[in-house]
Amino acid sequence: MNDKTAGRPRALPADKALIADEMEQTRQRTLGLFDLAREEHLHRSPGFGYRPIIWHLAHIGAFEEHWILQRAKGDAPLDQSYMRLFDPIKTPREESRDLPSRREMEEYLGRVRERTLSFLERASFVVDEPLLRDAYVFHLVLEHERQHQETLLYLFHLLPPEEKKAPQLINETHNAGTGGARSAASTLCDARSGWVRVPAGECVVGAVWPGFAYDNELPVHVVQLPTFEIMRAPVTNADYLRFVEEDGYRRRELWSDQGWEWREREGWTAPLYWQRDGGEWTLRTMFDRRPLPLDHPVWGISWYEAEAYAHFIGKRLPTEIEWERAASWDGARKRRYAWGDEQPSAERCNFGMERWGTTPVDAFAQGHSACGCLDMTGNVWEWTASAFGPYEGFQPFPYREYSAEWFDGDHCVLKGGSWATSASVLRTSFRNFFRRHFRVAFAGLRCAADV
Secondary structure (H helix, E strand, O other): OOOOOOOOOOOOOOOHHHHHHHHEEEEEEEHOOOEEEEEHHOOOOOOOOOOOOHHHHHHHHHHHHHHHHHHHHOOOOOOOOHHHHOOOOOOOHOOOOOOOOHHHHHHHHHHHHHHHHHHHOOOOOOOOOOOOHHHHHHHHHHHHHHHHHHHHHHHHHHHHHHHHOOOOOOOHHHOOOOOOOOOOOOOOOOOOOOOEEEEOEEEEEEOOOOOOOOHOOOOOOEEEEEEEEOOOOOOOOHHHHHHHOOOOOHHHOOOOOHHHHHHHHHHOOEEEEOOEEOOOEEEEOOOEHHHHHHHHEOOOOOOHHHHHHHOOOEEEEOOOHHHHHHHEOOOOEEOOOEEEEEOOOOOOOOOOOOOOOOOOOOOOHHHHHOOOOOOOOOOOOOOOOOOOOOOOOOOOOOOOOOOHHHHOEEEEEOOOOOOOOOHHHHHOOOOOEEEEOOOOOOOOOOEEOOO
16 A cells, blocks of 8 residues: 555645645655665664664654554554654663664555544544644644654765765755865954844743744743844854864863863864865765855764853853844844745745755845844754753643753753755754754754953
8 A cells, every 4th residue: 555645534634735735745855865875874873872773764653643543543563563662761872773664664654644644634623622622732743754754864974975876856056155174364254243132021932833843942931131142053063163263172261171072072172074085174974074164054063062162262052032133023023934924935035845955044034133144044944051940930831851851951952944854843842852963963052252
């Protein structure tokens, strides 16, 4: 049975037809990602102790089955072994071995999707049941799969380029702005220039718009902020190169105690995918290695590295609320994206796997925020100074493990999205979160300063 057509209802109301179409398109994109490498490479950990890449394929189906078929519809599990093996809580990383084949997993996904679409056809969304009200559970499953697509790309990036096959069509802008980097001395942009001042005032924090939002984006509340400054664009590779070449990784005074401990433990001397070949710095992209693109944002760095860089230039990381104000507030209302409420497009930002890599930080003039910041939507995630935690009045829903389990002081908030982030995840209220030593994300930074 083809997963693309399995159990597809013949006629649906417009709102349900849109959900069915989004589920189909999202699934086809997911399946396409697994064509990037041969299956033999998908059944082993790509590195750093992560689960085999193929694990995520069945996990996506198990999540859909659990929330739609079991929790919302009331069905018994289709396969108890899948519900155990592909539950990240029940089966730890080190036990995620001896996995089914891709074909078996896709057959399982097809069975789940057939029942999901059948349930979609007759489900009512005008009900008191929170999972079904406004089709919440279907949007939850869609958002989960889209986020896992980006996670998959982090893991695929860990594979050597020779183990992957590039998609047939990669936007030519993937090759833009890739000038070499022999020395920082003659090529650097001044990281202290290009700042904008954000005046004191209120910031509306959280998801104010109708539609899906995670529990950690709620409740909406207002925070008063003093005037601050923030970089107009993310820190570029050229900016960060000065930190590397001026011994930023060896200068103990720039690092926190924990950051220095991680730097020594893992031997950090540059961002994860940088390499010095003779006198030239290169960057390992998804499918090759190329000269370091100086005008692109730096990425592949931990929160500790971002903090040390900020200290290096005498600045600091922005809080997540400062970042949200600079990205979303236009003086009268909160914007869904940096430029406004209009959907993301190729003219406004780098997102949705359209370019398969970063772009210059000033490539999207149409995507600037009201205060004049560039690249606050897409390209790379940006570390903030804020630990991931609950807003006052937070209520976990629909499950504790998405947010509340990670209010541990070790996870920090990232904002903005990356080139691999789907449009629905790019909202300015979205709060990504990773451990401070995490380096495999497409994540960089921009700095802030008190006034």
